[in-house]
Amino acid sequence: MSQPKLRVAILFGGRSAEHEISLLSARFVLESLDPERFEPLLVGIDKGGRWLLQDGARLLAQARDPRAVTLDGSTLPLLLPAHPTGALMTNGAEPSAPLPIDVAFPVLHGPLGEDGTVQGLLELAGVPYVGSGVLGSAVGMDKDVMKRLLVAAGLPVLPYRALKRARWEREQDAVLVELATLGFPQFVKPANLGSSVGISRVQEPRALAAAVRAAFEFDDKLVVEAGLDHPREIEIAVLAGEPPLASVPGEIVVEHADGFYSYAAKYLDDHGTVAKVPAELDAAATAEARRLALATFDALEAEGLARVDLFLERDGSFWVNEINTLPGFTSISMFPKLMAATGIDARTLVTKLILDALARGARRRARKTTVD
Numbered sequence: 001m002s003q004p005k006l007r008v009a010i011l012f013g014g015r016s017a018e019h020e021i022s023l024l025s026a027r028f029v030l031e032s033l034d035p036e037r038f039e040p041l042l043v044g045i046d047k048g049g050r051w052l053l054q055d056g057a058r059l060l061a062q063a064r065d066p067r068a069v070t071l072d073g074s075t076l077p078l079l080l081p082a083h084p085t086g087a088l089m090t091n092g093a094e095p096s097a098p099l100p101i102d103v104a105f106p107v108l109h110g111p112l113g114e115d116g117t118v119q120g121l122l123e124l125a126g127v128p129y130v131g132s133g134v135l136g137s138a139v140g141m142d143k144d145v146m147k148r149l150l151v152a153a154g155l156p157v158l159p160y161r162a163l164k165r166a167r168w169e170r171e172q173d174a175v176l177v178e179l180a181t182l183g184f185p186q187f188v189k190p191a192n193l194g195s196s197v198g199i200s201r202v203q204e205p206r207a208l209a210a211a212v213r214a215a216f217e218f219d220d221k222l223v224v225e226a227g228l229d230h231p232r233e234i235e236i237a238v239l240a241g242e243p244p245l246a247s248v249p250g251e252i253v254v255e256h257a258d259g260f261y262s263y264a265a266k267y268l269d270d271h272g273t274v275a276k277v278p279a280e281l282d283a284a285a286t287a288e289a290r291r292l293a294l295a296t297f298d299a300l301e302a303e304g305l306a307r308v309d310l311f312l313e314r315d316g317s318f319w320v321n322e323i324n325t326l327p328g329f330t331s332i333s334m335f336p337k338l339m340a341a342t343g344i345d346a347r348t349l350v351t352k353l354i355l356d357a358l359a360r361g362a363r364r365r366a367r368k369t370t371v372d
Contacts, residue, residue, distance in 0.1 A: 009088065010043065010107065011104055011105065016032055020069055026107050034129070041132055046071050104357075105130045110197070129361075131304040151298070160279055164222075188200045192219050236320075237307050240304050246294050249290070253275075293308035308322075
């Protein structure tokens, strides 16, 4: 007798500026699920925060352009009760039978999805989930806290300053003088976003204030980092295990007019970037990139999966840029490409992530909650 299929709730959309990228990631995960082992339950979260049951055929039929994908806002709203039920409930006028969940697969990029908030909700509801836990998700999302931990772990991080909105509004002139000491070019980033949303490359002091104001449209805290002279952008995918697996390195070569790995270069320009997988690195550089990726994964309490982004200077020096604890799963995303080049195809990858989530959930349930 065949085993019953496990129901996988794919959570996507969300209330961040990366909403549309999340829809494309959900499509990839849905396409990659093993239909013999798993039954998908699609849960789209709209920009107002409503959880909506979605149709897989509609998602698969949509364009792969983030400017053209949308949730279906006319479907049944859902609730995840904040107690250990392991089930979703439809939120209609009439009571309904629960929709059991065996495991959740969040592909919610950015705040209120990748930052520990949804992970905490799933913990309260007793639902195993793919990816890092509350702590790893939170520190991985906040670029300021992330860099503090990387520095404490002795990992190479470029000089940077964190800036909060209150200080900027109180003493803009002094802040601009301080930030200028980082030199130019420099990068101004919202502290809690990904997908290059809100990032500016600043070439000269007179452009700095406008870049700061633009980034504050997305967050109340910024990170301003010293730039390098056209470094190579190296990325490593990490998959949890005993021990964790670091992929072959990949390289992003930017050919877009922005001159860096911007949102437009990533998603809107078909010729904005070239992904080299594997990257052209010698054995020593490959080993060092993998070492740094695994050390970053460990230092930031990551679980499940992550993509670690590095800068490589012309003299061979590596710098850790950041970790992404829920990297993109779109058709052009580096995480699945890197894993494929390491010998793990999309279906195997998605299956491994789900089984890892179930194993971690079982270990959590086995913890003692009383003192003998």
